[in-house]
Amino acid sequence: MFRSLHQSIVHFAALALGRVKSQLYRTYSHTHTHKSQFTNHKTGSTIKQSNSQDSERLMQVQQRLRLPLPSDPRALISLLVSLSTTRSLSQGEQLHAYLLKSGYIPCSHPCSPYTLLSNHFITFYSRCNLPLLSLLSFLSLPSPPTPSSWSSxxxxxxxxxLPSLTLSYFRSMLLARVPPNRHSIPSVARVVGYLSDPSLARSLHGMSLKTPFATDVFVLTSVLDMYAKCSLLKEAQKLFDEMPERNVVSWSALICGYADAGLHSSVLNLFRSALHDGVEVNDCTFSSVIRVCAETTLLGLGALLHGLTIKFNLDSSPFVGSALVSLYSKCGLLDSSYKVFNEMPERNLSAWNSVLIASAQHGNIGTVFNLFEAMQAAGFQPNYVTFLCLLTACSHAGLLDEGKRYFSLMSVYGVEPGPEHYAAMVDLLGRVGRISEALFFIQSMPIEPIESVWGALLTASRIHKDTNTAAFAAQKLFEMGSCSPGMHMLLAGTYRAAGRHLEAAQARKAMRDSGLRKDAGLSWLEAGGVIHTFASGDQRHGRSVEIYRVLEEVGKRMEAAGYEPDTSGVHRNVRYHSERLAIGLGLLVVPEGVPIRVMKNIRVCNDCHTAIKYLTKCTGRVVVLRDLHRFHRFENGTCSCGDFW
DNA sequence: ATAGGGTTAG
Structure with a gap:
C-alpha cells in the first residue's frame, strides 16, 4: 500500500514539478522581499528583523560555499539552517546537488547517519516555498523516515x-505505525480546517484525545481553530471553555471563528473578556474585531479600536492596516481609508487589495487602474481577489473592453478564473446590454456556473427588459434549487415591466407559496453614538414628524428644480423609502458641511437615486449612501456612480 | 538542533 502510493506520488510530483515550480518561484520572490517585520508569537510583540543582518549572514554562507565543505554533519546542518532562514534557494540547491553527487547523502544506503541532514532539506524547501521539493527530499530519505521527517x-x-497530499501522507504515517504527535496534529488540523470538513474534524479530534498531547495548548488550539473553520462553533467554544490553559492564539482563533460566522456580538463580548482577563491581545486579534466593525459599519467603535492599536503599538502591522483601510472605506470615509494606506510603514498584498476594493466600491475607477500599476511596481503579484476587484470595477463603470482585457490578463499571471470571476464577467456583459453575448459566455464556461452567474444574467435581463432571458435564467436558478426571495422579485419585476401582469402575479405567488419573504429593506444612520434604523414608510422614530416635515419642505424645492417623482416603483403606497427617512434625520442632526452617511442593506431604487441627486443640489449637502454592493456619493446634483449601478 | 496553533482583502 505504502509503496504504491509512494511510487504514484513520485510520478505525480515529477509531472507537477515543472508547472508548479515557476509559480512557486514567484511566490518566493514576493515573500523574500517583504519579510522585514513579523510578529513574535511568544511575546505577542512586533519586532523588526534587520535586513542588513540577513544580507551579512548570506554573505557568510556564500563565502563558506566556496570553501571546501565541512565533513562534519553538524557543521553542514548549521550551514543549511542559515540557508533556510535566509531562504537562499540557489545556494541550498547547489549544496543539495553537491551532496547527492558526491555520495555524501547515500541514496541507496539503508541506515545512513545523514537522515537528520535530509530532514533539514525538507524544511529548507518548505521555507523556499517549494513543497514538492520537500516531498522529493522526503521520498529520497536515505533511511526510513523518523517521526520528525513525517512532521516536517x-x-x-x-x-x-495541499490538503489531499497532507491527508495521504498522514494516512501513510499512521499505516507506518508512527503515532501522531504535537507537531503532526496541528498540520493536519490546518488542512482539515481549510477543507472545512466537519466529519474529518471530529475524527481528528478523537484521534488527538488518544495521544498524550490531549491537554497540550498547541494541539488544543489547532483543534479549536479547525472546529471554528468547519463552522462547528459550539464545539470550538466547548473546547475553549474546557482548555486547561489558554493563550492569545486560542482567544484569537475563537474570535476569528465568530467573526467569520457573522456573530458580531459574540466577537465584541469575547474581545472585551480578553481585555478584562489581561490577555495580551495582538494585531491578529485586532484585525478580526476591526473587521466586525467594518461589516456592521460601527465607525465609532472602529475608530476607538484604531486608537487602541496605536496605544498598543500595533498600528504598524499590515494586518491591522488592511483592516482599518477596509473599515474606513466601508463606513464611507474614503479619505481616512487612503490616509491609513498612505501611512502604512509596510504593506502586504491584502493591504493593496483592500485599497483597490475601497476605490472600486467608491467608484474611483481611474484610481483602481493606477493602484493596480503601483501595486505591481511595488513587487506584488495580483491574485484571485485582485482580479475580482478589477472586474467588479469595470462592471461598475461599464468598461467592457477593459474588463475583457483584465480577464485575459489572469492567465498571464497564472490566476485560474474562479466562478466569481465568471459571474463578474456576466455581470459586466449584461450591464452594457450584451445579453446574448453573456448567455453565450456562460455556455462556453469551462466550469459549472454557480448561482451568482445566473443571478447576474437575471439582473441584467431585468435592467434591459429582456423578459425571455430573465425567465430562462430564473428557470436555471430553480433547477439548481435556488429560491431566494430577491430572485422571485426580480423575475416578477421583469414581467411587470414588460406588461406581462399574469406571469408577474404567478412569480409573486411562487414566492409566497415557497414561504419566503422579501428581505426587509432597512437603512441606518449613526448619530450621537446611536444607530438609527428605518424601514420603508417607517413612522416609529421619535422625531418622525420633524423628519417627514423636512422631507416635504425639501421635496417642494426639489420639484421646483425639476424632480418628478417616479411612482412606477414597487411600493406605490409608500411615500418614502427607508434611505430617504434616514437622510431626513441626517438633515436634522448632522452639522452643515459634514456628509450625511447612510447605510442600506439592499440596492437603491431609481427614484430614490434621482431624488437624492436633486436633494443635494437644493440643500448643498453631501450624501454618502452605501447600498448592498457599493457607495454612492451624491454632491451638487450628481452621483459618483455616474447613474450606473 | 530540523517539525507545532491564530491573521488581513471579496
Missing part, C-alpha cells in the same frame, strides 16, 4: 495548502 513533510504540505 506534513508541515510543508499543509503550509502550502
Amino acid at each position: 513533510l506534513l508541515s510543508s504540505l499543509s503550509h502550502h495548502h
